[in-house]
Amino acid sequence: xxxxxxxxxxxxxxxxxxxxxxxxxxxxxxxxxxxxxxxxxxxxxxxxxxxxxxxxxxxxxxxxxxxxxxxxxxxxxxxxxxxxxxxxxxxxxxxxxxxxxxxxxxxxxxxxxxxxxxxxxxxxxxxxxxxxxxxxxxxxxxxxxxxxxxxxxxxxxxxxxxxxxxxxxxxxxxxxxxxxxxxxxxxxxxxxxxxxxxxxxxxxxxxxxxxxxxxxxxxxxxxxxxxxxxxxxxxxxxxxxxxxxxxxxxxxxxxxxxxxxxxxxxxxxxxxxxxxxxxxxx
Ligand code: NI
Numbered sequence: 001x002x003x004x005x006x007x008x009x010x011x012x013x014x015x016x017x018x019x020x021x022x023x024x025x026x027x028x029x030x031x032x033x034x035x036x037x038x039x040x041x042x043x044x045x046x047x048x049x050x051x052x053x054x055x056x057x058x059x060x061x062x063x064x065x066x067x068x069x070x071x072x073x074x075x076x077x078x079x080x081x082x083x084x085x086x087x088x089x090x091x092x093x094x095x096x097x098x099x100x101x102x103x104x105x106x107x108x109x110x111x112x113x114x115x116x117x118x119x120x121x122x123x124x125x126x127x128x129x130x131x132x133x134x135x136x137x138x139x140x141x142x143x144x145x146x147x148x149x150x151x152x153x154x155x156x157x158x159x160x161x162x163x164x165x166x167x168x169x170x171x172x173x174x175x176x177x178x179x180x181x182x183x184x185x186x187x188x189x190x191x192x193x194x195x196x197x198x199x200x201x202x203x204x205x206x207x208x209x210x211x212x213x214x215x216x217x218x219x220x221x222x223x224x225x226x227x228x229x230x231x232x233x234x235x236x237x238x239x240x241x242x243x244x245x246x247x248x249x250x251x252x253x254x255x256x257x258x259x260x261x262x263x264x265x266x267x268x269x270x271x272x273x274x275x276x277x278x279x280x281x282x
Contacts, residue, residue: 012084016126016193020149023184023192027077027130033189037132037212039068039254040097047255057263058097060270061247062214063233064263069095070250073216074235078128078191085126085193086220089237091244093117093125093230094217100140105204107140109171110178114196115153116170117217118226118274122196125219129194131186132212140205142192143181148199151176175199227273231266245269 016022043066048054062069072078073092082090094117100106114122135141156170177199184192194200196217205211219232221239232244247266251259 012081012193016085016195019144019146020198021144021146021182021184021192021194022081024186024190025077025081025193026189027081027191028075028189030188033130033132036068036072037188040066040132040212043255056267058099060267061092061095061263062097063092063095063250064247064266065251065256065259067251067254067256069097069214072130072214073233075130078130078216079236081191081193082126082128082218083236086124086218087237089221089234089239091219091221091232091234091239092216092247093119093219093223093232093244096215098213098215100205100211102205102208102210104140107204108142108202110145110173110175110199110201111156111171112148112153112197112199113194113217115156116274117196118230119196119219120224120226121222124223125196125217127194127196128191128216128218129184129186130191130214130216131188132214133188133210135184135186135211135213136207137183137185138205139207139209139211140203141186141211142184142200142202144184144192144194145175145177145181145199148175148177149195149197151197153197154199171201172199225273229269230273231269 012022044050044054048057057065063073073095079090113127114125119125129142154172154175157173158170186192221241221243224243230244231247233247248262249259
């Protein structure tokens with residue numbers, strides 16, 4: 001049920017290659033997205049909460065600790081679209097749940113996700129952004145600069161003063177083409193795909209409702225971690241390369257304490273690889 005604009009594999013790939021992104025992709029029905037949201041909010045209201053410890057779990061590979069996330073990163077509607085960019089073999093490298101609360105003014109400055117990710121070939125990775133609520137201009141959705149993925153990586157400057165959803169506060173001060181940036185407006189259950197060199201950012205949430213999205217970085221198995229040692233999880237097809245330490249096991253319970261140790265191990269390896277500073281960014 002991919003939307004009309006992206007009806008066949010050729011057009012999704014064509015759009016992605018030309019613009020550095022493709023959306024909207026209908027990944028699942030709105031009711032299914034609402035059910036995922038309800039499961040997350042039940043955990044927030046119960047054993048997991050909202051605090052800093054909860055944020056850590058939401059932002060670092062939630063698919064290794066929460067059943068809802070394990071299901072979402074493997075959702076056939078998501079993987080079918082991702083396979084049109086990456087081919088049949090797909091691994092999850094990073095994922096993070098991003099919640100912009102009502103009236104949260106935090107803006108994410110312009111950046112390229114791949115700038116600090118340390119992947120050998122950012123062109124063989126893709127970032128999926130799955131909407132669990134609607135995403136609109138008013139609630140601070142991302143804006144993509146069309147074609148910005150073709151100019152390579154652009155210098156990012158440090159900014160320690162910003163409240164950080166984004167890693168290390170690195171951003172691009174005045175990117176080319178910012179005036180023509182395109183807002184990623186999605187209904188619940190839709191998603192966008194973007195290239196790791198696509199320049200994007202987002203304003204704050206000016207509405208009275210939460211905005212919830214799950215961002216997932218998918219890679220083809222031939223991609224290597226620049227650090228030489230990092231973890232990822234095969235979710236479709238085959239890994240014929242063995243460049244990654246296997247994440248896992250996948251959680252089977254909503255908040256699976258049996259997976260806590262493996263989740264922590266993956267986090268330790270990531271932190272060691274990126275000098276204690278890195279977490280997946282929005
Ligand atoms: Ni980003």
